[in-house]
Amino acid sequence: MNHALILPILLPLITGAGQLLFYQAPFALQRLLGFASTFWLVLLGIWCLQVAGNGEHLVYHAGDWPAPFGIVLILDRLSAVMLALTAVLGFCCLLYASNGGDQRGAHFHALFQFQLAGLNGAFLTGDLFNLFVFFEILLIASYALLLHGGGRARSRAGLHYVIINLVGSALFLIALGTLYGLTGTLNMADLAQRVAQAPPGDVPLLAAASLLLLVVFGVKAAILPLLFWLPRAYSAASAPVAALFAIMTKVGIYAILRVFLLVFALGEAPINETAWGWLWPLALFTLALGGIGVLGSNSLRTLTAYLVVLSVGTLLATISFATQESLGAALFYLIHSTGMTAVFFLLADLLGQQREEGYDNFTATGPIGHRWLLGTVFFFAAIAMVGLPPFSGFVSKAWILQASAQESQGFWLWGVLLAAALLTLIAVSRTGSSWFWRPGDMARPYPLERGPLTLVSSMVGLNGLLAVFGEPVMGYLELTAQQLLDPHAYIAAVLPEAFVARQEVAP
Amino acid sequence: MALLYAITLGVLTTCGVYLLLRARTFTVILGLTLLSHAVNLYLFASGRLVSSAPAIIGLSEQPADPLPQALVLTAIVIGFAMTAFVVVLALKAAVELRNDHVDGENPDEDLA
Amino acid sequence: MPLALIILLPLTGACLPALMQGRSSRLLASVSAIPALLSLLMLLSWLPHVASGGDTIVQQLTWLPSLGLNVAFRLDGLGLLFALLITGIGCLILLYARYYFEGEDSVARFFTLTLLFMSAMLGIVLSENLLFMLVFWELTSLVSFLLIGYNTDRQAARLGARMSLVITAGGGLALLGGVVLLGQAAGSYELSAVLAAGDRIRAHEHYGLMLNLILLGAFTKSAQFPFHLWLPHAMSAPTPVSAYLHSATMVKAGLFLVARLHPALGDTSAWFHLVTLTGMVTLMLGAFVAMFMHDMKGLLAYSTVSHLGLIMLLLGLGTPMALAAALFHLLCHALFKAPLFMMAGYVEHATGTRDMRRINGMWRFMPAMMVLSGISAAAMAGLPLMSGYLSKKMLFTESLQVSTPDWAVVVIPLWVTLAGLFSVAYSIRIFHNVFFNGRPIDLPVWPPHVTGSAALSPIALLAVATLLVGLAPQQAYTTLIQPAFTAARQALVAPYDVSTLGGNVPMAMSLIALAGGALFYRTRDPLFRFHARLPEVDAKEIFDWVMRRTIALSQRRVFQLENGSLQRYLTFIVITVVLLVGLELVAVTHWHGGLPLGPLDPLTVMSALLLCLAAIGVVVFHHYRLPALLLLGVTGLFVTLAFARFSAPDLALTQLMVEVMAVVIMMLALSFLPQTSPRESTRTRMGRDLAIAGLIGSGVTAFSFAILTRPQQTISDFFLANSVPGGGGTNVVNVILVDFRGFDTLGEITVLGIAAVAVFAFTRDLQLKERVVDTQPGHWVAEPHPIMLSTVARLVLPIALLVSAYIFLRGHNLPGGGFIAGLITAVALTLQYMAGGLVWAQQRMLTAFRPLIGAGLLIAVATGLGSWLFGYPFLTSAHGHVTLPLIGEFELATAMLFDLGVYATVVGSTLLILANLGKLMTVAGPGKEIG
Amino acid sequence: MTSIDMPWTLQLVIVGFLLFGALVALIGSWGLAKLPDIYTRLHGPTKASTLGVGCTLIGSLLYFSHQQGGVSFQEALVTIFLFATAPVSAHMMGKAALRRRLKGVPGTRNMPDR
Amino acid sequence: MTISRRSRQYWLPRPLFSLFLALLWLLMVNDFSMAHVLLGLALGVAIPVVTHAFWPEEAKIKRPLPLLRYLLVLLLDILRSNLVVALRILRPARHLRPGFFVYPLTLDDDFAITILASTISLTPGTVSLHYDSEANTLLVHALHLEDEAEAIASIRERYEIPLEEIFR
Amino acid sequence: MIATIVPIAMALFAVAALLNLYRLAIGPDIVDRILALDTLMINSIALIVLSNIWMGFGMLFELALLIALMGFVSTVAMSKYLLRGDVIE
Numbered sequence A: 001m002n003h004a005l006i007l008p009i010l011l012p013l014i015t016g017a018g019q020l021l022f023y024q025a026p027f028a029l030q031r032l033l034g035f036a037s038t039f040w041l042v043l044l045g046i047w048c049l050q051v052a053g054n055g056e057h058l059v060y061h062a063g064d065w066p067a068p069f070g071i072v073l074i075l076d077r078l079s080a081v082m083l084a085l086t087a088v089l090g091f092c093c094l095l096y097a098s099n100g101g102d103q104r105g106a107h108f109h110a111l112f113q114f115q116l117a118g119l120n121g122a123f124l125t126g127d128l129f130n131l132f133v134f135f136e137i138l139l140i141a142s143y144a145l146l147l148h149g150g151g152r153a154r155s156r157a158g159l160h161y162v163i164i165n166l167v168g169s170a171l172f173l174i175a176l177g178t179l180y181g182l183t184g185t186l187n188m189a190d191l192a193q194r195v196a197q198a199p200p201g202d203v204p205l206l207a208a209a210s211l212l213l214l215v216v217f218g219v220k221a222a223i224l225p226l227l228f229w230l231p232r233a234y235s236a237a238s239a240p241v242a243a244l245f246a247i248m249t250k251v252g253i254y255a256i257l258r259v260f261l262l263v264f265a266l267g268e269a270p271i272n273e274t275a276w277g278w279l280w281p282l283a284l285f286t287l288a289l290g291g292i293g294v295l296g297s298n299s300l301r302t303l304t305a306y307l308v309v310l311s312v313g314t315l316l317a318t319i320s321f322a323t324q325e326s327l328g329a330a331l332f333y334l335i336h337s338t339g340m341t342a343v344f345f346l347l348a349d350l351l352g353q354q355r356e357e358g359y360d361n362f363t364a365t366g367p368i369g370h371r372w373l374l375g376t377v378f379f380f381a382a383i384a385m386v387g388l389p390p391f392s393g394f395v396s397k398a399w400i401l402q403a404s405a406q407e408s409q410g411f412w413l414w415g416v417l418l419a420a421a422l423l424t425l426i427a428v429s430r431t432g433s434s435w436f437w438r439p440g441d442m443a444r445p446y447p448l449e450r451g452p453l454t455l456v457s458s459m460v461g462l463n464g465l466l467a468v469f470g471e472p473v474m475g476y477l478e479l480t481a482q483q484l485l486d487p488h489a490y491i492a493a494v495l496p497e498a499f500v501a502r503q504e505v506a507p
Numbered sequence B: 001m002a003l004l005y006a007i008t009l010g011v012l013t014t015c016g017v018y019l020l021l022r023a024r025t026f027t028v029i030l031g032l033t034l035l036s037h038a039v040n041l042y043l044f045a046s047g048r049l050v051s052s053a054p055a056i057i058g059l060s061e062q063p064a065d066p067l068p069q070a071l072v073l074t075a076i077v078i079g080f081a082m083t084a085f086v087v088v089l090a091l092k093a094a095v096e097l098r099n100d101h102v103d104g105e106n107p108d109e110d111l112a
Numbered sequence C: 001m002p003l004a005l006i007i008l009l010p011l012t013g014a015c016l017p018a019l020m021q022g023r024s025s026r027l028l029a030s031v032s033a034i035p036a037l038l039s040l041l042m043l044l045s046w047l048p049h050v051a052s053g054g055d056t057i058v059q060q061l062t063w064l065p066s067l068g069l070n071v072a073f074r075l076d077g078l079g080l081l082f083a084l085l086i087t088g089i090g091c092l093i094l095l096y097a098r099y100y101f102e103g104e105d106s107v108a109r110f111f112t113l114t115l116l117f118m119s120a121m122l123g124i125v126l127s128e129n130l131l132f133m134l135v136f137w138e139l140t141s142l143v144s145f146l147l148i149g150y151n152t153d154r155q156a157a158r159l160g161a162r163m164s165l166v167i168t169a170g171g172g173l174a175l176l177g178g179v180v181l182l183g184q185a186a187g188s189y190e191l192s193a194v195l196a197a198g199d200r201i202r203a204h205e206h207y208g209l210m211l212n213l214i215l216l217g218a219f220t221k222s223a224q225f226p227f228h229l230w231l232p233h234a235m236s237a238p239t240p241v242s243a244y245l246h247s248a249t250m251v252k253a254g255l256f257l258v259a260r261l262h263p264a265l266g267d268t269s270a271w272f273h274l275v276t277l278t279g280m281v282t283l284m285l286g287a288f289v290a291m292f293m294h295d296m297k298g299l300l301a302y303s304t305v306s307h308l309g310l311i312m313l314l315l316g317l318g319t320p321m322a323l324a325a326a327l328f329h330l331l332c333h334a335l336f337k338a339p340l341f342m343m344a345g346y347v348e349h350a351t352g353t354r355d356m357r358r359i360n361g362m363w364r365f366m367p368a369m370m371v372l373s374g375i376s377a378a379a380m381a382g383l384p385l386m387s388g389y390l391s392k393k394m395l396f397t398e399s400l401q402v403s404t405p406d407w408a409v410v411v412i413p414l415w416v417t418l419a420g421l422f423s424v425a426y427s428i429r430i431f432h433n434v435f436f437n438g439r440p441i442d443l444p445v446w447p448p449h450v451t452g453s454a455a456l457s458p459i460a461l462l463a464v465a466t467l468l469v470g471l472a473p474q475q476a477y478t479t480l481i482q483p484a485f486t487a488a489r490q491a492l493v494a495p496y497d498v499s500t501l502g503g504n505v506p507m508a509m510s511l512i513a514l515a516g517g518a519l520f521y522r523t524r525d526p527l528f529r530f531h532a533r534l535p536e537v538d539a540k541e542i543f544d545w546v547m548r549r550t551i552a553l554s555q556r557r558v559f560q561l562e563n564g565s566l567q568r569y570l571t572f573i574v575i576t577v578v579l580l581v582g583l584e585l586v587a588v589t590h591w592h593g594g595l596p597l598g599p600l601d602p603l604t605v606m607s608a609l610l611l612c613l614a615a616i617g618v619v620v621f622h623h624y625r626l627p628a629l630l631l632l633g634v635t636g637l638f639v640t641l642a643f644a645r646f647s648a649p650d651l652a653l654t655q656l657m658v659e660v661m662a663v664v665i666m667m668l669a670l671s672f673l674p675q676t677s678p679r680e681s682t683r684t685r686m687g688r689d690l691a692i693a694g695l696i697g698s699g700v701t702a703f704s705f706a707i708l709t710r711p712q713q714t715i716s717d718f719f720l721a722n723s724v725p726g727g728g729g730t731n732v733v734n735v736i737l738v739d740f741r742g743f744d745t746l747g748e749i750t751v752l753g754i755a756a757v758a759v760f761a762f763t764r765d766l767q768l769k770e771r772v773v774d775t776q777p778g779h780w781v782a783e784p785h786p787i788m789l790s791t792v793a794r795l796v797l798p799i800a801l802l803v804s805a806y807i808f809l810r811g812h813n814l815p816g817g818g819f820i821a822g823l824i825t826a827v828a829l830t831l832q833y834m835a836g837g838l839v840w841a842q843q844r845m846l847t848a849f850r851p852l853i854g855a856g857l858l859i860a861v862a863t864g865l866g867s868w869l870f871g872y873p874f875l876t877s878a879h880g881h882v883t884l885p886l887i888g889e890f891e892l893a894t895a896m897l898f899d900l901g902v903y904a905t906v907v908g909s910t911l912l913i914l915a916n917l918g919k920l921m922t923v924a925g926p927g928k929e930i931g
Numbered sequence D: 001m002t003s004i005d006m007p008w009t010l011q012l013v014i015v016g017f018l019l020f021g022a023l024v025a026l027i028g029s030w031g032l033a034k035l036p037d038i039y040t041r042l043h044g045p046t047k048a049s050t051l052g053v054g055c056t057l058i059g060s061l062l063y064f065s066h067q068q069g070g071v072s073f074q075e076a077l078v079t080i081f082l083f084a085t086a087p088v089s090a091h092m093m094g095k096a097a098l099r100r101r102l103k104g105v106p107g108t109r110n111m112p113d114r
Numbered sequence E: 001m002t003i004s005r006r007s008r009q010y011w012l013p014r015p016l017f018s019l020f021l022a023l024l025w026l027l028m029v030n031d032f033s034m035a036h037v038l039l040g041l042a043l044g045v046a047i048p049v050v051t052h053a054f055w056p057e058e059a060k061i062k063r064p065l066p067l068l069r070y071l072l073v074l075l076l077d078i079l080r081s082n083l084v085v086a087l088r089i090l091r092p093a094r095h096l097r098p099g100f101f102v103y104p105l106t107l108d109d110d111f112a113i114t115i116l117a118s119t120i121s122l123t124p125g126t127v128s129l130h131y132d133s134e135a136n137t138l139l140v141h142a143l144h145l146e147d148e149a150e151a152i153a154s155i156r157e158r159y160e161i162p163l164e165e166i167f168r
Numbered sequence F: 001m002i003a004t005i006v007p008i009a010m011a012l013f014a015v016a017a018l019l020n021l022y023r024l025a026i027g028p029d030i031v032d033r034i035l036a037l038d039t040l041m042i043n044s045i046a047l048i049v050l051s052n053i054w055m056g057f058g059m060l061f062e063l064a065l066l067i068a069l070m071g072f073v074s075t076v077a078m079s080k081y082l083l084r085g086d087v088i089e
């Protein structure tokens, strides 16, 4: 058992706890600790990618208890991808925050580390209740981070965000209670087997529980009609926090993938069919609403928040086909959209600081500092966001179209996806032309923060690189999709004996 | 017993959800608390109802299922943390926004 | 020689002007011309190979093979024809721009973008891979956007730019869809494969959709009706841009695509109808509107629209030589339209206006220009001996070749003749109105500022080219058109003699067009007056209006859903749950799972009744906060009793302590909130909510009933069996918490710690300007610290600590544990706050709550990490029996150390929350951090 | 309830204590429900907290002492804690009532009006 | 007030209370083995050290024996007055003659006053509502107040005088 | 005998609790309600002790102990709030 497997959770946890213990230490030290931890997380993420790349499931038995009794952590390709993505995103956000944003409230760094610990835990755990616990960790940390910096808009949006997620947690527990009550286990692999063998009388109840989970994850992932907390919450958060939140909706999507492709995927008539059936229209409407919201936004942060909605719709619609190709495409899009929405949140801050009035509001028009430089950055970021070539959005869109063309309903997705892209294009071209073309330069522009600018530019560049060197990534993701669609391998890794027993029974 | 327990949970849930849908933060928090009571009891019930048999080795022949109890304990603690947090947040929001409405835009508040 | 170099040269060359900000246009043009000329030369070097019917050259690099997207280039006749136009006219445009921008500073942007555009355009025509081509396709839209908006301070430019981007890039999105379908139908995105798979593609089930999407891309780019609207407004761009992008090259990309994909998609009825009809409408509309334009560039733009329609029409016809005619006319159009635009640019420079009603009689001032423009205009009108004459005759010839469907046989020849008539009219108009037609009227620049003759060189060169093609059509045809035609047909085409084409009928049609056009121009004045009475429609305004309306509508729609109402969001969630779960539950046949219901006893019935009553009471009293809170306390108490009743003492203890703490925290918060809340909901609203809540409630009832009556198989037997031997404790619940599932507990205390730190963080700077309730502190009983309370509180503290220790130590074997012990300690300390005040208590206790939380977490983690030293996974527990003199044997477990971490975190977190909440009440207000 | 092999006299004593305690507590709560003003109602719970719970605890003490073969003192602790804390509750509630200027029932002597 | 860490005051601030805690411990664990005696004593010593700052005044109880007698009297009184009050409650409310009276204290120690006030409250029929620290009086409410002077005298005799003895 | 009497005693306490809830509901003043809750808490101690006998393990003593020791904290908090408008100052 490789102990490094648990480090993505423990490292930030220890760092966060240490930052609390030594809170009186100089701020620079706190910051440095945060950086060190996050940097190691990036390395760990790369290690995970490499190790999981072999196609094996790495299992870690916390407390040395065998599954399904103890809690196990499982690293597979999907987890590795999510871990690495989180680490890189976290590192970027931390870099941006260290420009002074981290000092606008208390304990940013500790909370940030806890947030990472929660995210990583959610991606690694193989136990449904443990998933709930890590959800709570990442949620409470996100509540705190959302409020970082203070202000009325944050209080209000934060309150709504918190309450809705509390309702979500209650539903999660109800689903857990139902699943445990009917199957008597919590380990996801074990659950998968028991759900598949459930007596017919229990199946509707299990299906109902699975739909409850869908609602819970749907709230986190922000799918229609559960998403309305998102725009205000995301647009109220401070830039690095909002950027980090780009991964938060993806946690919901991760959970949907994990649960519905493992726990409810076995048996003669897998229960997940119902979920896909619901997910498909809802995701399409989400996508459409995202497009409309992007067009109707009145500030860049709101626009970006709706871009998050749009990306969630796209992802879930693609995922609901549940084929290897569609899952691979969805994962590629997930990486792309996470990065780009993060970039846009940071960019909104970068630009807002340079605007004479209105911060990131569209209604305000006034001179902007460093017009051409920032305009160029915005231009490239916008291209990447809309999914125009040569950035990875183009690649992911093409892949999604390819994947969905093989489905009978796929053309609905085509229509909505392309229309939403057009709406996005309209919105960003309006923004860009009215911010960078209409008014002139500021007479005395505010000094330009070079660090954040470099960071944002490199993130856009990274998106380009993702397209340029996309082939290995695509290969990896295709294998990830393949692995996801084969729950038996997962179960065999977690429950070796049970798997052997089952194999023997089956001819 | 099962029916009584189930009906009680139903009443708790109904009251909780109804309060959740009211227009003030305080009421919503009341609703959340009731709902979390109901949820904890529900989760607890997933181990079935057992009288006079705590999950302590040596006390009874067939002890109660300890796992749901452990889960509910965790849920109670998390619920407590969340309640404390949301109460203080509601307070902060009410003070900053000068009211504790949660129903839509309020003309009185300015989100500066 | 790698074909990529042809594209890469201008692409990398684009950096040169960018690095030379602020230099003169002369220098910039020279520098920019180098890569363009090099590309042109490279292309020319391929010309013999291609003209002699050599093989198609394909060069390939893998990029994203999984996606079918490869870096693949292709050079054949069709590509070469376009590439030569792009580079050749591009060079002349650079030359033209040298003069056009003379004396202006900061024009580096233009040259960079132009080179970028050139490379993108070359990419389109030289791509072998269709997805790869799309990359360049979108790039041209983007560069075009930037160039149209070149004069950023003009609103018309910004609007025009946005409009063109939305239409062309939107079309690009459709094209992406079409190409993906095409690729899937053909099994590859490589053109060689796609073009060879025509039969399979046309038989594909999605052929119609594919065709529509691809044509949508092509039509938007090539300004076909109704997407032509962007092109006239693109005229806000500097004239070199209009000449290059919006007449000679970019707008031809759509035509190129249609020609290119003709073997794969063409020659079906759908193709014929879509392409031909669109071409017809565009042709006529453009020609008609062009006649009435008073703006020089506007006229040229609409005439471009018309010509694009004409070529599109030819591409759709499907007669053997129509494709050749289309390509020929495409070449001619590029050659005569670009100089006309250049002319318009010079004249605008010279006169300060583009209005032909004011610009008259320019022959006096610029005779050389008059001659050169005359050649181009004559070509446009299709006068004999000019290039346009031949191409138009080919058009008329082909229009007569159409044999199906019936309507087309008659309509198309008439239609093209009429359009030819209009084109003659506007050709005459732009020439006559600018250079003759009396004297100039009220020009902004007077006398006209005349450009030097060197500036005319690009126009002259193009005029010469026009003449050459017109005079030696067969040479032009065999070197350029024939290979392109062959490539586009994907079939060997017999050599063809241009001079022998047609017969009397096409000739007659030409003559009718010429004569009719001249006549039309003669009678223009009444026609103009008539036209002026027509309502004026500005597409740009409409576009902007539509956009603004759409945005406003989007805002309203979104706001209808996302209006900031938490109630509404929660209602959505709850209804979703009801729907999703409810529909699933319809299938449940046996709610009762078979187990007996279990006997009822009076106490349980009464307690359940009390619990329900209290919960209902909370609802009834929710407008009165304190009573509601009290009733909530009752529910908490009875939940505690329920846990006690059903064999869960640990839970009962925890619930009780949590309840006490929660009440204190809520009381603290309540003093800032109003005591009562007004009744706001309507009766219907309340009824609706009650119905929803009732549905959820009955769902929970049904679920729990179903579960409670079903037999269970659970993993818990393992815990019961291993608790003592493996975990070293008899309280299985506690052993699960600190050992079997210690990871959950670690997470749970992390949540608590974060919550506390968060409360600290966001109350730190909270300024309470006023308290909501007024306190009236003067009353005689209202002393802050009643002696009785403070004395008992002091007494309770040590006792509570003793109880804490008791509960802590027994936890592993009997109900209790670190969490409950921590809460007991915290409540006892809370009592000190209440009895003695915050300041008083803070002075007497350890107040480093945050470090305490950190330390607690670290203790728990360190306990878990300890097992690494022995080679076991995280949180592996160890326990053993220790014998000490006097005391005897007792048990030690690492789990206890873990529980100590839990204890510390709980105490630290709870008190941190409480102290900071209490701090809000202190008169001193914010300032010193607490905890 | 596990073993009932207990001498009937002891059983009788235990039953007596339990019933008496319950009756006293019931009367206390009856008083709380019935008495006319807050000040008189304050006396109700004193009954429950003293004799009511006290007798129940003694019954329990006897029962468990017999069950576990030794004296079970934990009940005594409960009583001690209750006796220490219950008067404080009453004191604070009484103060709150005075602070809110609640009226006593007509005929209350020396109603404080400061 | 700072106490040196070396002093007995620091390490054993209130020995009687430490014993009391040790006793409580034994009652609580219900196990009188040597191990628990030692553990109880250890806790009995440690907890007052930890909480000393909250309760810095010196211990006032000098004689524990009269305290035991006092508690016995209290128990009997509780029993007696419970019965009396029960009858009052069961009769119609119009028979009640509730009233307040002010009890002038002679005790001056906070702890002693608290015990007295608690005693008054614990015996059914009377509740102590307010302590006036300036006048050193307790405001008491009686469920049935016939003679104010008699009520005061009874409290003085049965409780306050014994308490003075204990806390002298 | 005990087996029959304990449920009866429990029922009596439950009736007492019902009476407490009645007072809690009708008030009239908030202090009455607090008083009702306080009494309810004390009655529940007896209920727990009786359940303890009824179940026969003595597992619920700690619960009774904690209500006795800590239950008054919430009563104090509410009373202090009414008294002063704050709980901790």
Ligand code: NA
Pocket: C733, C734, C737, C811, C816, C817, C818, C819, C820
């Ligand atoms: Na525990």
Ligand code: NA
Pocket: D043, D046, E120, E121, E122, E123, E124, E125, E126, E127
């Ligand atoms: Na009394």
